[in-house]
Amino acid sequence: MKNKGKSLFIFLCVSPAVILFTIFMIIPTINIFKMSLYKWGGYSPNKTFVGLDNFVTLAKDMKFLQSFQNTVLLIVVVSVVTIAFALVFAAILTRENIVGQNFFRVIFYIPNILSVVIISAIFSAIFDSSNGLINSILALIRGEGSEPIYWLGDQKIVIYSIAIAMIWQAIGYYMVMYMASMASVPESVYESAAIEGASRSRQFFSLTIPLIWSNIRTTLTFFIISSINLSFMIVKAMTSGGPDGSTEVFLSYMYKQAYTNSSYGYGMAIGVVIFIFSFALSGLVNLITKRETIEL
């Protein structure tokens, strides 16, 4: 009897969340899968069932493949560079005694509280070809009157310009996350390592990283999700996918097809691919980074 009451209590407590989750997450997701099988403009009631046609078209759509390529490139470059910087900065700020530690902590975190639109505006100014920060500094080295680098106009480098803005934005956030877990590593471990003659870098690779490994694994999934989402916002606000589609990413291309091109069904097919891709990639990353948890 007591058990039954307890079950009822748990059921009542959990049900609001389950109901909301079903209404706002599961049903819309199922709807997207369903709509990806239709040819539909988004407004009228005329939906035509086309089976997997949208996916067949998608596989041959060079612009989609370009946006796929750009997204993968951003995920890889942004994740790798951000992890490296965030880990090093976090280690320095937790392990070393430097003046103004807290000040740096705040400074690094600031980009994260700025809105993406502001970040885009800042980087548009930094990348400006005539009087931007980078080109002005380069002009000092390369001499006045030399051809500037078109950070947002040269199609070969523009995607890296986007990556730079995303890395700058992300470092602080991940740094703080790594700092939190580094702080929980007991000081005595480092002391004994130092007595055994381990150098600073040896301590970093053999102690710090293995001990915060589970944290790093978690952030890898964050990287995948946030790269997909953030790249859309930054691209929208900085280049509108241009010049000539060279910075188009998953979501910006999906938006373009679903709305600008009046192909809502096709847009949803892109949505399905993104959904499956991000799930699969997160799963894969999780699998290959699996290690024995080290406990002290």
Added chain:
Amino acid sequence: MELISSFVACGKSGTGDESKETTGSATTEDKNQETTDGKVEDTSGDKEDVVIKVAAIETAYGAEMWTKVAEAFTAETGIIVELTTDKLLEDVIGAGMKAGDYPDVVHLATGRPAALTETLIKENALEDITDVLSMTVPGEDKLVKDKIAGGFTESTLTNPYNDGKTYMAPMFYSPCGLFFNKALLEEKGWSVPTTWDEMWELGDKAKEEGIALFAYPTAGYFDAFFYALLYEVGGADFFHKATTYTEGIWDTPEAQQAFDIVAKLATYTEKSVPSNANNDNYLKNQQLILDNKAIFMPNGTWVIEEMADAPRAEGFEWGFTALPAVTTGGDSYSYTWFEQLWIPAAAENKDAAKQFVAYMYSDEAAAIFAESGAIQPITGFADTLEGDNKLFYSIYDNGAKAALGNFAATEPVEGVNFADTVFGTVNSLVSGDKTKEQWIEAIKKDSDLLRSALK
């Protein structure tokens, strides 16, 4: 910013005119009768008010003119207007429309990123408003079709399906062409080129002085430019064939000539233009003209207002010209850009909505719009303009021909965005990432796909 306001004519705070107060209560059926004679007759006051929902995009002209026009319309016909204006109108009305809640009249031009108007065209969700043309303008005794300037209701922008039926009413037209700094040309002793050959000569001269011949705000601005160019190289018939994706049209000598001109122009374009050729930084490209770093840019008359507060070279003075002709003595064209007003097929009060459409062409409404700089395509109206606007709108009196129309509507073709293919690629031509041949190849490929999807 969303503004929703209602105007009620039949209250005490209305116009104070007895007859108008009672007409405020006219029903939809009564409105049908009114359309035949164009006069508002007194009807019994116990019927329900007719309310129409009007949604209008707020552009550079501002939202205030819509409020005033709605007030004047209510005063004239007694039909109450519930007005919604917003800069991102699609976001405000789009969700409601998906759920079946449609405005009765929508003022929203094609060519916007959210492409709501195009989507409704493709989905056959617009009301046929051909009969509005033979309605009398409320408050006047002229027919709508006699007031709308010639050519406006014959293009694919108003008759998207090429079936002789009008689905969109032409609004606020603006001549598009090349804008430049008059003072710069005068100072250097250069004259405005009348042919493309003269244009290239000017380009070479300017290059020696470190000034680029050309800049464009975004590649999307090539639409008006390219349409006018198509008219120049092959005339109206060629334009029609090209914009309906006729087989082999892009292999003709005329098309090649147009491609050659654009590709050559790309080599004369200021190098930093593609970097800023997007919706967020395009003002930097327009600034190149104000700073005398480039001579010409394709644009519309709204650019004057848009750049009103921008710093500029000393003595700067706006100049405006149609596209140079292809041959000496050939026709030169200026594209006429205009916005559209339409009634969704799912609107509830279509008859009252049609009254509203007809009212847009009244002298009263045109005067209110003109106060904010929006010029209605009404015969003879441009003659009444003053100042800068007089210069711009008299371009057609000074020898330039008007180019009208756009690429024909098709069923949506997944993955094919023709504007991106034709205009967007110009960025790659300037940066050198794509060749002219690659560009033409892509146009031909997409054109083939669109042809089979034509409405």
